[in-house]
Amino acid sequence: MRETGLERISPETGEVEMMNPEDLLCRVRVVLSHPSHPGNIGAAARAMKVMGLSHLVLVNPQRFPDEEATARATGAADLLERAAVCSTLDEALAGTIHAVALTARRRDLGPPALWPREAAAGLLDQAAAGEVALVFGNETVGLSNEEVQRCQAAVSIPTDPDFSSLNLGSAVQVLCYEARLAAYAGQRLPSPRGATPNVSRPATHEEVEGFYGHLEEVMIATRFLDPAKPKRLLPKLRRLFGKARLEIDEVNILRGILAATQAPPRD
Ligand code: SAH
DSSP: HHHHHHHHOOTTTOOOOEEHHHHHHHEEEEESSSSOOOOHHHHHHHHHHHHOOOOOEEEEESSSSSHHHHHHHGGGHHHHTTOEEEEHHHHHTTTTTEEEOOOSSOOOOSSSSOOOOHHHHHHHHHHHSSSEEEOOOOOTTTOOOHHHHHHSSEOOOBBBTTTTTOOHHHHHHHHHHHHHHHHHHHHOOHHHEHHHHHHOOOOHHHHHHHHHHHHHHHHTTTTSTTTTOTEEEEEHHHHHHHHOOOOOOHHHHHHHHHHHHOOOOOO
């Protein structure tokens, strides 16, 4: 085991161990949502491979596979061959425990906005516990608000305010570079998480989405939420729980409370 890298808790012994930075980087998937230009897919693959990332996921690419993607990937065509193609962001994020949305625009009520460096450090910390994702949007319209709200952090790459949109491949390069820096950030002291008994594993994307669905159902049934006038309640709740980095035990407790409101009274 290497001296640098982030710590992880051994599932067998519960001890804090240092993780190899390259193993951590393998847990970072890059998700491109609705990319229009195959050249950008190739450029993203190359940007990933030079930084040691290998897991590319495409949500509804307009053209893929495509010769232009392969040409722009140069030595990274293997990433394109192994790329997963799915039809929704939920599918792309299945199994992840933390996702960061890349957006040039400020969003109302999205997850907390971070600097790339800060977000990459958080992402690599989370990678010690499971799969994580960087999510990029379409070249013209970017990510939708719904997509951004499915992530726990949002990042804008600082730019000239009058010209803030990077080419998709370039945006992927900046974040993959930051991920690499974070992975090699040096030996860190074991986190308090390692010393805390009884913590459960982080909840996966689908477990957290299952909780939101359940919460919405109960809020509608109790008339707390009027589906005809939802206002901004759901995005606000997503933001709240997104900051909490829910563990599976916590999701189960919250869902248990919701289920109790749905159960018939005991007597
Ligand atoms: N016109 C679009 C930008 C699309 S660029 C918009 O306003 O959102 C394609 C993708 O690259 C974006 O969806 C985002 O994921 C990423 N990107 C480009 N510039 C960025 C920046 N300054 N900060 C964060 N992400 C950026």
